[in-house]
Amino acid sequence: MSSHSENIARRHLWITAGWLAIAHIVLIFAATIPMHSLQLGDSPATAADALVKSSMASSFAGGYVSYLGFLVFLVGGLLFAQLLRGDGIVPRWLSSCIAGSVVAYVAVTISTGFAAGAAALYDGHHGADLSVITTVNDIRNLGFILCAGLAGLFAVTVGLAARATGTLPRWVTVSGVVIGAFAIVSVPGARTGATDVSTMLFFLWFVALGIAALRHSHHELDDAADAVPAMV
DSSP states (O other): OHHHHHHHHHHHHHHHHHHHHHHHHHHHHHSSSSSSOTTTOOOOOHHHHHHHHHHHHHHHHHHHHHHHHHHHHHHHHHHHHHTTOOOSSHHHHHHHHHHHHHHHHHHHHHIIIIHHHHHHHHHHTTTOOHHHHHHHHHHHHHHHHHHHHHHHHHHHHHHHHHHHTTOOOHHHHHHHHHHHHHHTTGGGGGGGGHHHHHHHHHHHHHHHHHHHHHHHHOOOOHHHHHHHHHHH
């Protein structure tokens, strides 16, 4: 019954991966409600509204919700890396690339994006010069921009791994590679809005990936049912 039990476990893990992907996006969008984001190149007046005059409590609350969202992404992304790990050397290499991009993406986001953003907000409410806190916040923005490439690498490698293992529909593989590649090449064009577009496309694709994972769990259930008579 070991094969049957393993298929049941994989089914539950696919369900978990699907809901974690959806939960990540829900948390990210929920976090934007109480936050005041300052973008790269905004005017001093906008910077003062976002970092000095805004509510520090609500901004920190939104930041914490976003922080939780990225912890969810870390767990979910590593789970996708495991589920898409095939038997051949190429799928195993792609699985390692998925895991590496997830860890790097979350690490850079937390260390540069969240930490610098929180520091700029805190210092802005405690008398720091506007030019100083704007500079610190620019580190946050540039960290998020560079993270678009890591998110793109995740999407590309998930798409290729899904193709190599044949576990997810073709649209997941094609859209993952296309959207991921666009995210990578959009980094130099961040001031044109290209990174914002790639980020929204990545969010949509990640929700769709979660839905595909939930649907794939039914295939694991069918495999589990087929495995029972084979073991009798």
